[in-house]
Amino acid sequence: MDGTHRTFVIIGGGLAGAKAAETLRAEGFTGRVILIGDEHEQPYERPPLSKGYLAGRAVRESVFVHPAGWYAQNRVELHLGQPAVAIDRERREVRLGDGTRLPYDALLLTTGAEPRRLGVPGTELAGVHHLRRLSHADHLRGVLTGGGRDDDPLVIAGAGWIGLEVAAAARELGVPVTVVEPAPGPLHRVLGPEVGAVLTELHVAHGVRFLFGDRLAAVEGRNGIVSGVRTEAGERLPARAVLAAIGAGPRTALAASAGLELAAEGVGGIAVDASLRTSDPSIFAAGDVAAQELGAGRDLRRVEHWANALHAGSAAARAMLGREVVFDRVPYFFSDQYDMGLEYSGWAPAGDYDRVVWRGDVEQRAFVAFWLRENRVLAGLNMNVWEVTDAIQRLVRSDRQVDPVALADPGVPLTSLLDDLPAEEARSARGS
Structure with a gap:
């Protein structure tokens, strides 16, 4: 069947889905492209929700992946505000909540992730927030910019990326912030204690209070509205709002009900190979929901970052078109907090590395930190130092001792540390 008569369906209205639709048209696909989103908003990017948009520095229109007219101009059919509820793999159909059935020749799942709930008494009170969707950001932005008593802070459960970025946005708006985190420091599992301490100092200098080694036991309220929280250690804190920033889980219910293979507990997500193909050869998955094979017969890993959604959506589209695809990019993310910007490349969870090497001025927060194991670079983070990401990723990919x-x-120069690579290995280190 030629491309004109084929139908490609994308389930998920985030960045990965939008970039997949864009790539299909850019690669010359002339068939039908259908994008299904369970929100009424056209596809948008999520990083601004905890950064510039939340702090009021960015307008609402800036979060959208494409201008409003792009989808009609490129013949991408949007089905918004109507969730996909079932996949019939035998008939190759997707069923929507209103009963509509959409046929597909190839299907891409970019269903993303869902915020984890606090699971403590009081979470039903008005004023308990999650931050995953644009509507969530609208509500929280209204709280942070709406004023209130000076002694009523925002209480954030979780010192991960979302928690820290929201803390920074709130402090920029003058809102007192207390962060409650069960680990001994922020992003402990991702960055370890060394770099985590730098982020702690940054936030404390801007007035954030941390309660490490503690967690929320209950959210308290008056007249159905949040008034404070109680922690497991017995602290009682007033609060105008509570943000649950304790991570997110992949939205796999649709894939599971269709019988697609899922990754084991602890990783989660839809299992895909290096070409982002699921256990069904006609179905692909990309973005936060995909657990990708790291290499032939190797473990699966799920990456929940903007760059992964950006590039994986495009890679999946090319695979749907029958192109040869090996998606093996070095994981990358960025964050902006106050006047600090950082980029992180690689993968070095706590316990995987044996030392951290610093380059630059840590006290001035202008440095690069490298996580090493047996003198091989597992990951690197550059804070307020720019134009080094490519070199860091080459070091990570090379798996060479330095x-x-x-x-x-x-x-x-970082690039000089790889100058002796053979030509073929150098190309691999560059990710080409």
Whole structure:
């Protein structure tokens, strides 16, 4: 069947789905493209929801992936505000909540993730927030910009990326913030104690209060509205609002009901191979919901970051078109907090590395930190230092031992640490 008579369906109205639709048209696909989103908003990007948009620095229109007219101009059919409720793999049909049945020749799942709930008494009170959708950001932005008693802070459960970015946005707006986190520091599992301490100092300097080693036991209220929280350690804190920022779980219910293979507990998500194909050869998955094979016969990993959605959506589209695709990009994310910007490349969870090497001025928060195991770079984070991401990713991808002394020396160009790579290996290190 030629491309003109084929139908490709995308379930999920986020960045991955929108970029997949864009790539299909850019690659010359002339068939029918259908994008299904369970929100009434056209596809948008999520990073601004905890950054510029939440703080009031960005207008609402800036979060959308494409201008409003782009979808009609590119013949992408939008089904918004109507969730997909079932996949009939035998008939190759997607059923929507209103009973509509849409046929597909290839299907892409970009269903994303869902915020985890607090699971403590009082979470039903008005003023308990989650931050995943544009409507969530609208509500929280209204709270933060709406004023209130100076002694009523925002209480954030969780010191991950969302928790820290919202804390920064709230402080920029003058709202007192208390962050409650069961780990010994922020992003402990991702960054470990060394770099986590730098972020702690940054936020404390801007007036954020941290309660590490503690968690919420209950949300308290008056007349159905949040008035404070109680922690497991017995602290009682007033609050105008509570944000649950304790992570998100992949939205796999649709895939599970269709019998697609899922990743094991602890990773979660829809299992896909290096071409982002699921256990059904006609169905692909990308973005937060996809647990990707790291290599032939190797473990699965799920990456929940903007860059993964951006690039994986496009890669999945090319795979749907029958192109040869090996999606093996080095994980990457960025964050902006106050006057600090950072980029992180690689993968070095706590316990995987044996040392951290610093390059630059840590006290001035202008440095690069490298996580090493046996002198191999697992990951690197550049804070207020720019144009080094490509070199960091080359170091990560090369899996070569490096000299830690040279790595720490700002006078030694990072690129020189890979100058002796053979040509073929150098191309691999660049990700080409």
